[in-house]
Amino acid sequence: MKALPNLLTSMRLVLTLFVFLALAGAAGGIPYVSERLTPDAQFALLRWAFWAFVVAAVTDFFDGWLARKLDAVTVWGAILDPIGDKVLVCGAILGLLALGGQPAVVLPAGLILFREFTVSALREVGAGKGVKLPVTLLAKWKTTIQLTALAGELLVASWAAFDLPADPAIQGPVVVTAHTLLWVAAIATIITGAQYWEQTRKALKE
Numbered sequence: 001m002k003a004l005p006n007l008l009t010s011m012r013l014v015l016t017l018f019v020f021l022a023l024a025g026a027a028g029g030i031p032y033v034s035e036r037l038t039p040d041a042q043f044a045l046l047r048w049a050f051w052a053f054v055v056a057a058v059t060d061f062f063d064g065w066l067a068r069k070l071d072a073v074t075v076w077g078a079i080l081d082p083i084g085d086k087v088l089v090c091g092a093i094l095g096l097l098a099l100g101g102q103p104a105v106v107l108p109a110g111l112i113l114f115r116e117f118t119v120s121a122l123r124e125v126g127a128g129k130g131v132k133l134p135v136t137l138l139a140k141w142k143t144t145i146q147l148t149a150l151a152g153e154l155l156v157a158s159w160a161a162f163d164l165p166a167d168p169a170i171q172g173p174v175v176v177t178a179h180t181l182l183w184v185a186a187i188a189t190i191i192t193g194a195q196y197w198e199q200t201r202k203a204l205k206e
Contacts, residue, residue, distance in 0.1 A: 023095025046158035108186035152178030
């Protein structure tokens with residue numbers, strides 16, 4: 001049972017790869033494969049990508065909770081968990097952009113990617129200097145908002161694949177909500193990135 005948290009984290013990484021490949025395939029980005037897909041197969045990939053992302057996002061909560069509940073916190077798990085979070089977020093964003101993300105998605109998605117890569121570099125440099133960057137409460141909420149927003153954007157991108165009504169009165173509020181959440185996630189992402197940057201700067205100066 002104590003291996004379960006790490007198994008969930010590893011499953012999240014596998015699901016992330018599937019999400020990205022499914023979105024890239026549906027977008028026509030996989031040579032010799034995408035060109036042979038029928039419209040129905042492309043829609044199926046979009047649906048699978050959405051559900052795989054939802055399952056992967058849920059594991060983000062349960063792996064940490066189980067690790068604490070089962071007293072199974074390990075160094076390997078502590079390394080894999082944040083990697084799994086970042087890979088899931090970045091993989092979903094890249095997949096959405098491959099689909100030809102709407103203009104309202106491009107800027108916040110780019111800001112999130114910029115922050116994630118920057119903070120990862122800061123952590124790597126800081127670790128070499130013995131500097132630790134503890135995860136803040138806002139950073140934890142940031143991840144939750146990111147995953148919720150991306151789930152919404154994936155639903156919007158796969159709207160036709162789920163055969164949902166194209167009525168603007170129904171689809172419009174969903175689109176606005178997804179875009180708004182993504183912008184909120186981007187703002188929280190930038191704020192936490194600035195906090196980590198300042199923490200690293202002060203630690204290195206000392």
